[in-house]
Amino acid sequence: MAKRVFTFKRGSAERPADASEALGLKGANLATLASLDLPVPPGFTVSTLGWRQSMTAHGEVSQSLRSEILSAVEWLEQTTGRVFDGKTRPLLLALRVGARAPMPGLADTILDIGLNDRTVETFSTELGDPAFAFRSYRRFIESFALLVYGADPGEFEDIADDERDRAGWGGAEPATVPQWRALIARDLAFLEEELGHAFPQTPFEQLIAVVEAAFSSWRGPVARAFRVLHGISENAGLAVTAHAMIFNERGEKSGTGRAFSRDMATGRSLLTGEFELRGRDDAREIGERGTMLDLSVGDDTRFPGDLAALSTYVRRIEAHFGDACEVDFMVGDGALFLLQSRPARRGIAEAIRVAVDMVREGLIDEEEALLRIDPASLDQMLHPTIERAENLDILARGLPASPGAASGEIVFSAERALELAGEGRPSILVRTETLPDDIHGMHVTEGVLTVRGGTTSHAAVVARGIGKPCVTGASALRINLDAQTLTAAGRVLRAGDRLTIDGATGDIIAGACKLTTPSLSGDFATLMEFADRARRMAVRTNAETPAEARAARAFGAEGIGLCRTEHMFFEGGRVGAMREMILAGSEEGRRAALARLLPMQRSDFVELFEIMAGMPVTIRLLDPPLHEFLPKGEGEVAETALALGIPEKVLAERIETLQEFNPMLGHRGCRLAISYPEIVETQARAIFEAAIEAGERKGKDVVPEIMVPLVGLRKELDFLKARIVEVAELVQAERRRRVSYHVGTMIELPRAIIRADTIAEVADFFSFGTNDLTQTVYGISRDDAANFMSTYERHGIIDRDPFQSIDVEGVGELISIGVEKARRARPDITLGICGEQGGDPASISFFEQVGLDYVSCSPFRVPIARVAAAQAAIRFSRGSRGSGKARARG
Known part of the structure; x- marks a missing residue:
């Protein structure tokens, strides 16, 4: 059986081929730091393979995986000289959860695994700090119950408040050991009596229960929504990393911090960051902030570890990764440990500035600068965003269908949107679903919200094309057109009430939010120049109106593809x-x-x-x-009949025959x-x-x-x-x-693919229409797919919605066949794509491989496509040099 548990310690680490995929970012990063002979706490990672196998067993860790984890624990005991459930020097673990990409909604870090009624006594004696030991035990019980049993944190707060009132402790006076004992006893009784669970006293069973609960967090609602938003496969999975505890919350030589290899404001090579000195103030409850030290001033007199060593470690990490980095670290009783490093997090504007500056400084070339930019994140540079605050009144969430944020009055018809636009009043068009005859209203409204539909529905496609924010599939909403009301979670909003939508997150917010409009900087234009020099494929736009065409030209479109x-x-x-x-x-x-x-x-x-x-x-x-152009509803039919001078009954009959x-x-x-x-x-x-x-x-x-x-x-x-x-x-x-x-012609039917050679004999160009091609290949309506595609993703049947990103094995294979047949019949034929996937970076990478001449996308996705096309050309060129592959080209 393939290895599923990988160990690491300073100076050595077991690493699978694709460490980030198998170990998650946290596990892979600790393994890298260990391999660089940097001070990391020893530990082990249960890989994503272990997660996948457990998920097929309803989340339970198999006996074989339990044995593998037990062997890793025994290795860790030998490495640390401590014993899990030991009578002396007990081993305690911290468990951290991570996936290949950062993801909210996964299980929080669990500390102090291994504490029980007996080891807490041993631990308190060893440390000479009984209050700290019992406080840690109580924290572990609570975090264990929240993760494993789904307990309500408010219950523990109530127990603590009641115990303080009953025993008369708290306030400025620290809790005594007897008081901690009494509180822990009440917590354990609550678990058994109210939740029906006895807290496990065997450390290994504690560990297994935490691993299983951490695995299950992958399918929690927040994590699931994030995966859908960012196109992360349901089957990608997570890994869990357990390492020896670092006691960074006791004594004057303990704390936690984050260091940066550069000053992110100036780009200078300078150790910056902050360190939270916990101190020894027993009057403070754990979790409150201690004294913050600014690392940039080099305050080594107050820093409890070796600041010079930290600076050296950070420089080594930057040199290894070739990029500005940030490092999470802890100091426990004066000993420095590194827990994680990553490329320094920065907004897209900062990322562009740093990349362009590093090219100017000769540190990297243009290709490397392009590869460091996430094309999808460029959306933040092109659309208004909400100034986030804690008091946002979020009514519901739908699917993020077109980026940007917008506020305006609720309107339920395109006609009303036009009326408000004439008065200079912004609106949000709210519909069950949009139809082609809503387009004139969509052009003048600030944003579009629909109850039904997915991210490739009519509303989504049109909104992206005209650069309007859009949220679709908000199934929790109810529209009453007669009453002109919108109901969300029991709250009723009326036409004219203010509403804000965020097309990047799917949030639907009551009231008008403050919006920030990004500006395109000189560095942005420079990056686009890098992209244009690197890419092979042209980038056109899908546009019908002068406003769309002008916007696309401003973003660098090289024509209209649709x-x-x-x-x-x-x-x-x-x-x-x-x-x-x-x-x-x-x-x-x-x-x-x-x-x-x-x-x-x-x-x-x-x-x-x-x-x-x-x-x-x-x-x-x-x-x-043709029926899409005809009137709908009795009122509109009567109005149209009058305008055309024909009997209403005749018109109704004609409409019926065209259905x-x-x-x-x-x-x-x-x-x-x-x-x-x-x-x-x-x-x-x-x-x-x-x-x-x-x-x-x-x-x-x-x-x-x-x-x-x-x-x-x-x-x-x-x-x-x-x-x-x-x-x-x-x-x-x-x-x-x-x-x-x-x-x-537009190639959007499987038969057209199969007969592409004969059709190419009379066609000057092909444009692959992937929206309809995906529909006809799958036999699925894209407007209805949202009802079950998320279920398919959740069960691992598909990795990603094929209406958003090209299905390489099915639709993509047909496109490859069509390209080969067309060019065999007519070598000079121009081949492009004009479906929604024309602006998707993953799809663009595939289109580069099959040798299309251009992609066409909505105006506001043109910069994304330019960078994605450049990255695809760079990666294909590097790969083809190594493999001898040749791209099909006209």
Whole structure:
């Protein structure tokens, strides 16, 4: 059986191949420090493999793992000269929990494992400090009960208060040993009588119980929510590290601190940090702060350890990791121990500044600077954030669907959002779920909140595209449209009440919060220059409006990879003309309505072409089923019937005939265009006329890219491309100007992948639409997936929601096949991606490997994609040099 428990002591450590994955950050770090011959307390780590095996056994530690842990304890006894449950010199342990990445919600550190009714007596005699020993025992009992039995800490506080009142102790006078004994007796009686558990008196059973409870904390609600937010696999797991206790809370030569290798404000090489000197003041209860010493002043007269040695250790750690570091340490009875080190924690702005400065100083190169930045954290530089305070009134939590924070009045309709925007009043659009005809309201509201939907729902996708904060899947909320109320945990908010949402955390907060708007510094721009020099793939944006296009250009987008024309039809009075076209009973009627839409579409495209200034603009032809444009509800049906001059009953019947059982797999995309070629002809005319007009204005040719959606058969593309070419010839003859253009398709169906070689023979480009491709590969609606994907993650069935990050083994394998087939048929074909995963760093790494030419993402994710694409190119280049791998490229 594979090894599951790894030991460490100063000068040596057992380390598996991937230490961070197997031992967690804390265990791996202690092993590294031990290997560097630095002073660490000896101990052992139970690996994530042990966790996984225990989770399959309902959280119980198996007999074989118990034996392995027992062997590690015996090794530790030999190393320390102490004995677990020893009659003299008892061994006490501290247990710390960690995963590969820092994660809130895991079990807190448990101290003093090994104390019981007998060892506490031995321990007190050895230390010559009975009060400290019994105080430590009481603390262990309480922390054990909280973790293992799920006890309420308030119960222990009540017991202590009652005992103080009864016995008349406390205040300025320290507790005596008899008083500690009496309090401990009451605590143990409470556990047995009220909770039904006898506190274990065998140290090894205490240890096993703590390990099992620590394992279970991985699936607690806070840890689970954090994993979903940050895309951490349910099966990643945690490790627990146990080490010999350091008694840093007694005597004048004890305390705890954190040291930094550099002054983070200036970047200078200087030992900084703080140390909490516990002192010997028995009037203080343990847990209160002692005297704080500033390490930067070199106060070695008051520091109870060797400050020069600490400085040397910190320098060695910085040299080993090649980065500014911070070190957690303790001093127990004058002896210095290091407990953890890490790259110095810093905000993203500080991280960028430090990385850029180190390049300027010649300490690292541009590639290394890029690799030190977490692309996802760049969101903090691009969106408003809440100034966090302890008194935030959090009503509920949903899924963090689009980053940033926003405050405004509650509105329940897009129309009301428009009204408030006209009055200059900010709003939060609250809906059960958004629909395409809500888009005009979403553009003017400050943020969007939905009761249903996941992080790839309509609300989430649109909000990310337009840079609006969004929280989805807030299932604890209830909306009453008739009463215009929002109910959360029994509290009722009304339309017009203030609400704040945080799209980075999913928090829904009553009232208006103070927001901070980050600014992009010169160092940020410099980092983007590093990224642009390193990356191979281009980065485009998904945009339909001038505001989105301008924002994307400001963030460095190199064109538009997806312009969804259907979004444009919901703007202003266009939906009326669109409905007239849909409801027309003849081709002549449809063409008349389309003639009204033509100048509007042309104007839209002219502005986008001008903003992109000669860069590629990919325009997708009308994609959704027609029923999405039709009125909903009796009131809207009546209003539309009056506007169109047709009987309400006739309109209702027409709407009924257009409804589909499964519209996302129905009459949409290229199928719609083949049924009604006049639609594609009108859109193509608008594109070509706009390209000529924009080119004349700018004095530079515009080369539009026309994308046909949902193609699965080559003959579908043949049919529609012929119409597009025919319109191009007509427009060029009318305007007496030639226009270069490309016709391609969105690859979003498995059949299109399988027949990619034949489709590529007539397509100038492919854009992989991973949203629909994932839906059709899995047979799962992305709007409904949130209802059960978290369950799949929790049970380890999937590592991450495939609608957020590319499913490499399934969807990714199909994309690889499509790339290979397309390039074999047409080596010069341009290949890109325009789905949600186009802004996901993990997905971008995969797209680099398969050799796509560009990714396209929402405007506010463009900087993330630029850095992620650079990192992917750097890592692929380094890996390919070592393995001889070659990237598929056109």
